[in-house]
Structure formats: structure tokens, C-alpha cells
Amino acid sequence: MxxxxxxxxxxxxxxxxxxxxALGYTMVYGIIQLINFAHGEVVMIGAMxxxxxxxxxxxxxxxxxxxxxxxxxxxxxTCMVIGYLLERAAYRPLRHAPRLAPLITAIxxxxxxxxxxxxxxxxxxxxxxxxxxxxxIPIGGAVISGVQIGIILLSFMMMAGLTWFVYxxxxxxxxxxxxxxxxxxxxxxxxxxxxxxxxFIIGAGLGAVAGVMFGTYYGIVHxxxxxxxxxxxxxxxxxxxxxxxxxxxxxxxxxxxVEALATGYIGDxxxxxxxxxxxxxxxxxxxxxxxxxxxxxxxNYQDVFAFLMLILVLVLRPSGLLxxxxxxxx
Amino acid sequence: MTSTLxxxxxxxxxxxxxxxxxxxxxxxxxxxxxxxxxxxxxxKTTFFNVLTGLYPRDGGEVLFAGKPLNLSSPHExxxxxxxxxxxxxxxxxxxTSLENVMVGRHVRTHAGVVGAILRSxxxxxxxxxxxxxxxxxxxxxxxxxxANDLARHLSYGDQRRLEIARALATEPKLLALDEPAAGMNxxxxxxxxxxxxxxxxxxxxxxxxxxxxxxxxGLCDRVAVLEYGEKIAEDVPAVVRADPKVIEAYIGTxxx
Numbered sequence: 001m002x003x004x005x006x007x008x009x010x011x012x013x014x015x016x017x018x019x020x021x022a023l024g025y026t027m028v029y030g031i032i033q034l035i036n037f038a039h040g041e042v043v044m045i046g047a048m049x050x051x052x053x054x055x056x057x058x059x060x061x062x063x064x065x066x067x068x069x070x071x072x073x074x075x076x077x078t079c080m081v082i083g084y085l086l087e088r089a090a091y092r093p094l095r096h097a098p099r100l101a102p103l104i105t106a107i108x109x110x111x112x113x114x115x116x117x118x119x120x121x122x123x124x125x126x127x128x129x130x131x132x133x134x135x136x137i138p139i140g141g142a143v144i145s146g147v148q149i150g151i152i153l154l155s156f157m158m159m160a161g162l163t164w165f166v167y168x169x170x171x172x173x174x175x176x177x178x179x180x181x182x183x184x185x186x187x188x189x190x191x192x193x194x195x196x197x198x199x200f201i202i203g204a205g206l207g208a209v210a211g212v213m214f215g216t217y218y219g220i221v222h223x224x225x226x227x228x229x230x231x232x233x234x235x236x237x238x239x240x241x242x243x244x245x246x247x248x249x250x251x252x253x254x255x256x257x258v259e260a261l262a263t264g265y266i267g268d269x270x271x272x273x274x275x276x277x278x279x280x281x282x283x284x285x286x287x288x289x290x291x292x293x294x295x296x297x298x299x300n301y302q303d304v305f306a307f308l309m310l311i312l313v314l315v316l317r318p319s320g321l322l323x324x325x326x327x328x329x330x
Numbered sequence: 331m332t333s334t335l336x337x338x339x340x341x342x343x344x345x346x347x348x349x350x351x352x353x354x355x356x357x358x359x360x361x362x363x364x365x366x367x368x369x370x371x372x373x374k375t376t377f378f379n380v381l382t383g384l385y386p387r388d389g390g391e392v393l394f395a396g397k398p399l400n401l402s403s404p405h406e407x408x409x410x411x412x413x414x415x416x417x418x419x420x421x422x423x424x425x426t427s428l429e430n431v432m433v434g435r436h437v438r439t440h441a442g443v444v445g446a447i448l449r450s451x452x453x454x455x456x457x458x459x460x461x462x463x464x465x466x467x468x469x470x471x472x473x474x475x476x477a478n479d480l481a482r483h484l485s486y487g488d489q490r491r492l493e494i495a496r497a498l499a500t501e502p503k504l505l506a507l508d509e510p511a512a513g514m515n516x517x518x519x520x521x522x523x524x525x526x527x528x529x530x531x532x533x534x535x536x537x538x539x540x541x542x543x544x545x546x547x548g549l550c551d552r553v554a555v556l557e558y559g560e561k562i563a564e565d566v567p568a569v570v571r572a573d574p575k576v577i578e579a580y581i582g583t584x585x586x
Contacts, residue, residue: 165447169457170432170435170436170439170457170460173425173429173432173433173436174433174436176422176424176425176429177422177425177429177430177433180422180423180424180425181420181422183384183404184416184420184422185422185433186403186404186405186408187382187383187384187404187405187407187408187413187414188408188413188433188434188436188437188496188497188499188500189405189408189409189434189436189437189438189500190405190433190436190437191405192405
């Protein structure tokens with residue numbers, strides 16, 4: 001099996017999900033310079049709501065795609081309402097407060113949403129019903145599943161749709177104007193409150209779909225799943241240049257690819273038995289005899305790479321890959 | 331017969347211990363070019379910012395077209411019919427000239443998220459109309475050839491004109507220009523003058539803050555002079571120019 005190609009496919013899949021979630025972070029940051037740490041939890045709730053709908057419908061005789069669609073159609077509006085409420089109730093009153101206040105509020109909102117989900121769905125991981133047939137298609141020495149194709153296609157469609165919306169419609173123009181300068185946009189007649197609420201709602205809607213895709217792909221949902229996913233998507237947004245929509249997409253895909261490739265190769269690379277000179281040394285001779293292994297870092301180090309990249313970006317290029325210098329924004 | 335468009339009564343503004351505006355009352359008539367001049371720091375821009383809802387005022391009231399002006403949020407002011415430009419240009423630099431002007435159309439149309447996504451026929455027609463109107467306005471101020479360039483790539487004079495186009499896009503009754511000639515050379519100032527007169531001839535009222543006294547005196551129908559946050563004169567240019575208080579404010583007592 002071609003590990004490289006396989007990990008590219010896997011990375012593209014998770015990367016697409018990261019990218020869609022990262023859009024929610026970056027749009028809100030672009031407009032009000034707030035890192036909405038509760039966004040990961042919105043994604044989780046999207047997955048949970050879809051889980052509930054799909055599980056309860058799965059016994060009936062509806063066709064599988066209809067059930068899946070019903071799950072998505074339930075998750076998206078629920079998350080949009082939560083996104084709107086977060087903005088209206090938690091962040092808007094703090095719009096003119098020092099930057100730290102809304103940031104801490106965002107962390108608080110994240111904890112509140114997590115525990116609401118704990119109350120509703122319990123503390124055990126639940127298996128996300130796999131109702132769709134999932135054909136495995138061989139492709140040049142690797143395989144791609146139907147779910148993976150679906151996730152990649154849907155993600156790219158959503159990203160294209162958002163790009164079109166932001167760059168080609170009037171409301172998109174208002175969003176970009178508000179992102180550049182709230183005061184001036186208001187003086188030109190843009191209702192900034194509406195624009196800000198809309199970015200929260202759009203981000204949450206995209207996040208809901210991402211949550212369903214994530215649940216379908218990993219087959220498991222849990223009330224804490226939004227935390228790591230959210231942090232990774234946030235890293236992706238920073239990697240691409242936070243506030244920059246194209247950056248979030250590039251950052252998400254790149255992060256997924258790096259994570260998958262690193263996970264695929266780290267076991268082999270850190271297998272001391274394969275290191276020249278070491279494998280035959282007296283210390284490891286016993287472990288390495290008869291094709292034995294001494295692996296320092298296994299694939300369970302997967303989550304490290306996202307944050308390693310976050311640290312590298314913050315040190316080497318704080319404005320991100322596609323981000324402008326902060327001074328140009330002011 | 332002239333009718334009053336804007337009436338400010340006893341407007342005050344204080345920044346900490348500084349009384350930036352003290353009991354300023356002015357009346358702007360429909361269809362005139364009204365100049366607001368004064369030495370540096372006299373409170374001209376502060377008055378502008380209060381008038382457009384950027385700063386909350388500490389006293390007084392503003393009547394616009396016969397109704398009290400809701401100064402609680404800037405977009406309400408834009409909706410009521412006051413549009414402004416800025417002393418230090420504030421365009422949306424990363425958007426094209428055309429898009430900058432299209433932002434100004436927002437207040438007169440009903441752009442919604444849902445409509446934009448569903449692309450109904452009326453939505454598309456409205457968007458086409460907005461684009462056409464924005465193109466007309468770019469043509470009107472003379473930057474039509476730069477329509478698809480990013481605003482920050484325009485020359486200084488063109489940026490000033492683009493700001494005027496963006497303000498005009500909100501269909502204002504009152505166009506408020508904050509030092510539009512600042513930093514312009516003589517040719518650009520002359521062209522600006524033609525543009526402002528054209529705007530007035532098309533039925534708008536213009537409020538002009540300007541340092542360039544010659545431009546103000548030549549262009550304005552009436553002029554008010556602010557000094558230390560107080561209005562010291564308000565009349566036609568010829569009278570204001572001869573007012574000893576105004577001469578004193580600009581030149582100082584020792585001069586005569």
C-alpha cells in the first residue's frame with residue numbers, strides 16, 4: 001500500500017473539515033478581532049444534534065441519504081441560533097470592553113456549551129450511526145472511501161460558496177467593509193450589528209455541517225470533541241493568517257496534510273532499530289532482534305503536530321501564510 | 331425662499347477637562363454650500379463627529395429636515411441623509427473603487443443574507459442597479475477608469491474623489507466634507523471646486539470644513555467661524571472676512 005498517497009487522502013479529508021471550522025474562527029476575528037473559543041463547541045453541538053436525529057430516524061424505513069440530510073437540516077439551524085445567541089448575549093455587551101474581557105467570556109461560553117451537552121447527551125462517547133453505504137474505492141495503491149469523497153466535495157463546495165458570497169454579493173461587500181473599518185462602514189450606512197451577527201450565524205452554520213462530517217468520518221461523537229477540533233481549526237486559521245478567508249482554507253488543508261503525513265511516518269522515522277548503528281548496538285540488540293522495533297514516537301502523537309505548527313507560525317511568521325502585516329490593518 | 335435643512339442648537343462636547351464645543355448653534359439652508367472654518371483645534375472636526383454620530387454629544391440638539399436627528403448610531407445618521415468624508419482618507423483600501431461606492435448603496439437598499447443566497451430575480455435586478463449607480467458615481471467624480479483597482483492603489487486626489495463618490499452613494503441630503511482639499515495641489519483643488527459646485531447644482535446641500543480660506547470664501551454661500559469650540563461669526567463670506575473677531579482669531583491681536 002502506498003502510505004504517502006493514503007496519508008494525502010486522509011489528510012485532505014480531515015484538512016477539509018479543519019478548513020470549514022477555521023472559517024468560523026477567521027470570519028469572526030476578521031470583523032471584531034475576537035477569538036470565539038466557543039466555536040469548537042458549536043461544531044460539537046452540530047454533531048450531537050445530527051446524531052440524535054439520525055439515530056431516532058435510522059430505525060424507520062426512510063432512505064439513508066434522506067436521514068442524513070434530515071440530520072444536517074436539524075443541526076444547521078440549531079447551531080445558527082446558538083451562534084446568534086452567543087453574539088447577542090455574550091459578546092455584544094462587551095463590544096467596547098477591553099479585548100481580554102470578550103476573550104475570557106468566549107472561554108466561559110465554551111465551558112458552558114460543553115456542559116450543556118454533557119447534561120443533554122451524557123458523558124459517554126456515542127457511536128455515530130453509519131447509515132450510508134461506504135464503498136471503498138482503490139486509487140493508485142491507496143484507497144478512498146465514499147465518505148471521504150463526500151466530505152472533500154462538500155467542504156470545497158461550502159468554501160467556494162462562502163468565497164462567492166463574500167466577494168460577489170452586496171452583503172459580502174458590507175462584511176468586508178465592516179472588517180476593514182467598522183466606524184466608517186457604519187457612517188456609510190452599514191448596520192454593523194447585523195453584519196457581525198451574520199458572520200456568527202454563517203460561521204456556526206458551516207461549523208454544524210463540519211460537525212456532522214466529523215461525526216460521520218470518525219464514527220464517534222462526544223461532548224468534549226469540540227475542544228481539540230476547535231483548537232486545531234484555530235491553529236489552521238492562524239497558520240493561514242487569521243482574519244483572512246482564503247488563509248483559513250489553505251491553513252486547514254495544510255494542517256490536515258501535515259498531521260496525516262507526520263502521523264504516517266513518525267513511527268518509522270523514530271524506530272531506533274532502523275537507525276544506522278543504533279539497531280546493532282548492545283543496548284538495543286535484544287529489542288531489535290528478529291525484526292523487533294523500538295518506536296519512540298507512535299501515531300498517538302498525532303495531536304502534537306497541529307500545535308507544533310501553531311508554535312512555529314507564531315514564532316516565524318505571526319501574520320500567517322496569507323495574512324497581511326498587522327500594521328497594515330490598522 | 332430658503333428652507334432650513336439642518337439646525338444645530340447649543341451643541342456641546344467635552345473631552346475630560348477640555349470643552350471642545352461650547353454651545354454651538356448653526357443653521358444650514360437647503361441647497362447652500364456652508365463653510366465651517368477656524369484655526370487648528372477650534373473644534374471643526376469634533377463638530378463633524380458629533381453631527382455624524384461618531385461622538386455622543388454632551389448637550390444641545392440637532393434638527394435635520396425638521397426632525398430631531400437620531401445620533402445614537404452612525405448608520406441611522408446615514409439613513410437620515412447625512413454622508414461625510416474624512417480629513418484623513420478612510421477608504422476600504424483592500425476593496426476596489428467600485429466596491430467602495432457599492433458599500434454606500436447599502437443603506438438605500440435591502441441587502442439580506444437570505445436574499446443574496448437565494449438570488450431571486452428582484453435581488454439580481456437590485457444588485458445590477460446598485461452596480462450601475464456606483465459606476466455612474468465613479469464617472470461623476472471622475473475616477474471611472476479606476477473602477478476595478480484597489481482603493482489603496484489610487485492617487486491621493488483620486489482617493490479624495492472616491493470618498494466623495496462613496497458618500498454620494500448613500501443619497502444624502504447633506505454632504506459633509508472634512509477638509510477635502512487638504513494636501514491637494516492647485517490643479518486638484520480647482521477640479522474639486524468644480525465637483526463641489528456640481529454637487530450643489532444637482533440639488534444637494536454641502537457642509538464644508540476647510541483650512542484653505544481662499545477656497546471657502548470663494549465657494550461658500552455662508553460661513554461660520556469656530557474658535558476654541560465657540561462660534562464667533564456666521565454670515566456671508568464678505569461679512570465674515572471683515573469681522574474683526576475673525577481677523578483676530580486668525581491673525582492674532584498683535585497684528586493690528
